[in-house]
Amino acid sequence: MERADSQKREESSNKRSPFELILNQLRRKKSVVERRQRVSVTRFFKTSDNNDKAARNEVVTKESERNDADKEGNEEDEMSSVDGELCSVAGWGRVKHFLQKLGKKADRQHLTLGSCGLTATDLLELASLLAFLPELQELDLSWNDFIGGALKALTVHLQHVSRLKNLKLSNCRLTAEDVTALGEALGFIPHLEELELSWNSYLGGNLSCFTHYLQPGCKITVLHLVDLGLTAVDAKALGESLKVLPNLELLDLSVNKHFADGLCDFAPQLSHTTRLKVLKMHLCGLRQDSIHILGEVFNxxxxxxxxxxxxNKEVAGSFKDGATHLASLKKLQSLDLHLCCLNQEDMAALTQVIPLLSELEMLDLSANKNIGGCAKQMFSRMRFLPKLKCVLLSSCGISEDAYHSLADAISQLPRLECLHLSWNKCIGGNLHVLLDVLPSTASLHVLRLSSCNLTDKDLTNLVSLMNLVNLKQLDLTYNDTVEDEGWDHFFKNANTLKDLTELDISLRPSTRRDCTPWFSSLKTFLTGTSALRELGLHRWLLSGLQTASLETFSKSHNIKVHFDFSEPAQKEQHAPVDVA
Structure with missing residues (x-):
């Protein structure tokens, strides 16, 4: 016990409060001044009676002066250290106070101030605090649209955070002057790896103000440039900068509708980014010749x-000649071609190439409404993609023949986790074709069957077969074709979906139906499930008692129930019940 007390006293003695530091500093300064005065007095009253004695005294005095000077230097160094320590303590206090005003917690390495309503004045204050954050690695100022035009106030202080690796400035209304200032400051942050400038639409035509300052040895690996209004001039400037970005791994150019105008200048320069792992050009205005231009650099x-x-709707027909370039992407894991207006010729070419992508894990062909009748061969060859985890085929107009072919292929995809088949009407009444071929050990986690004209029999099959035990998300929205008896049977037997966390059975916006015939079965299901966390019931009519029952249940079981109030006194409005 005595040993513990002594250790506590020792630890407490080693800890100095800011007040004690100030007192010690004053004492040291006073002692140094007194020593200087003593030395001066000794010099003034030095005797000269005996030359030997005077010489000895002179030697002793000089040695004393040297010792005093050494002590004085050491004490000045210590005082400087104390000053720095006091400054650091006070500075960190300022940082904490600034963040507390914004409702944020202080962190020496990560500063996340997204959507905080920062103003130019706040930016000035933040800039003055960077000197107290030498270990900062991530700075997120995204979604603060009042700091546009004032970024230079911050960038001139970036030399204090030279370890910065991640800088996020999305949707800040940045101007050409802002990105120029950012470019000028790149030398201060040589370790920068990730930069987000997305949703700053004023940068269109001005990207060169930033790229001009990129230098060889740049470590940027991630670059987000979504929706900047980039033009052909910007495409050329970005292409030229790729020569000094050999470490680039992710480039997102999505939602720049005129970027394709400069694709001829940009695409060839991609040959310098041999480490690139992710290329996103969603909604970039690509045309028929664009696929060929891009394809030439895929090697x-x-x-x-x-x-x-x-x-990119205008690429329709371009895969007839351009699809062969995809075969060179041996490590491709995700291919997204949704809403590209693919036609029969495109599908014929893709059918020959896609099965060669043996590493493919995600394939999205959704919203290509003209491929349903010619997709049979493509679906049958999916069996050659054993690593496929996610297949998205919503709104493809799939024919019954193609659907049967898809079901056969899915039976040989043991890793399949996510399947989207919404808006394909052929599934209605035929869901068993798919469910029957799923192995009992199916790893399917997500199944979306919105607006598929499902029947009572389809819902019966969903809960009667035991091959969906791993299902976590089930979307049955807009299936107004299911009768009350079908919903009643579904909820009476839905306990077979024991891992289900999200279920949505909402009706179409134009439809209203009473849920009373099966509400008691729903309550029984909700009482018996432990995994469910979200339930969608939009546009199902609920009585006051039913509404109160759902609210009580959601509070006691930590479930979000989304429904519409149906009381006469209240108009239709979305009212999700969220319980933390």
Missing amino acids: FLTCLETLDLSC
């Missing part, structure tokens, strides 16, 4: 794992 992108060319 250099040997590390590419994710390719997103979605929502």
Whole structure:
């Protein structure tokens, strides 16, 4: 016990409060001044009677002066250290106070101030605090649209955070002057790896103000440039800068609708980014010749794992000649071609190439409404993609023949976790074709069957077969074709879906139906499930008692129930019940 007390006294003696530090500093200064005065007095009253004695005294005095000077230097160093310590303590206090005003916790390495309503004045205060954050590695100022035009006030102080690796400035209304200042400050942050400038639409035509300052040896690996209004001039400037970005691994150019105007200048320069793993060009205005232009550089992108060319409607027909370039992407894991208006010729070419992508894990062909009748062969060859985990085929107009072919292929995809088949009407009444071939050990986690014209029999099959035991998310929205008896049977037997966390059975916006015939079965299901965390019931009519029952249940079981109030006194409105 005595030993513990002595250890506590020793620890407490080693800890000095700021007040004690100040007192010690004053004492040291006073002692130094007194010593200087003593030395001066000794010099003034030095005797000269005996030359030998005077010489000895002079030697002693000089030695004393040297010792005093050494002590004085050491004490000045110590006082300087104390000053720095006091400054650091006070500075960190300022940092904590600034963050507390914004409702944030202080962190020496990560500063996340996204959506904090920062103003130019706040930015000035933040800039003055960077000197007290030498270990800062991540700075997020995204979604503060009042700091646009004032970024230079911050960038001139970036030399204090030279370890910065991640800088996020999305949706800050940045101007050409802002990115110029950022470019000028790149030398202060040589370790920068991730930069986000997305959703700053004023940068269109001005990207060169930033790229001009990129230098060889740049360590940037992630670059987000979404929705900047980039033009052909910007495409050329970015292409030229790729020569000094050999470490680039992710480049997101999505939602720059005029970027394709400069694709001829940009695409060839991708050959310098041999480490690129992710290329996103969603909604970039790509045209028929764009696929061929991009394809010519795919041979250099040997590390590419994710390719997103979605929502480029004008590429229709371009895969007839350009699809062969995809075969060179040996490590491709994700291919997104949704809403590209693919036609029969595109599908014929892709059918020959996609099965060669043996590493493919995600394939999205959704919203290509004209491929349903010609997808049979493509679906049958999916069996050659054993690593496929996610297949998205919503709104593809799949024919019954193609659907049967898809079901056969899915039976041989043991790793499949996510399947989207929404808005394909052929599934209604035929869901058993898919469910019957799923192995009992199926790893399917997500199944979306929105607006598939499902029947009572389909819902019966969903809960009667035991091959969906791992299912976590089930989307049955907009299936107004299911009768009350079908919903009643579904909820009476839904306990077979023991891992289900999200279930949505909402009706179409134009539909209203009474849920009373099966509400008691729903309550029984909710009482018996332990995994469910979210339930969608939009546009099902609920009585006051039913509403109160759901609210009480959601509070006691930590479930979000989304429904619409149906009381006459209240108009239709979305009212999710959220319980933390």
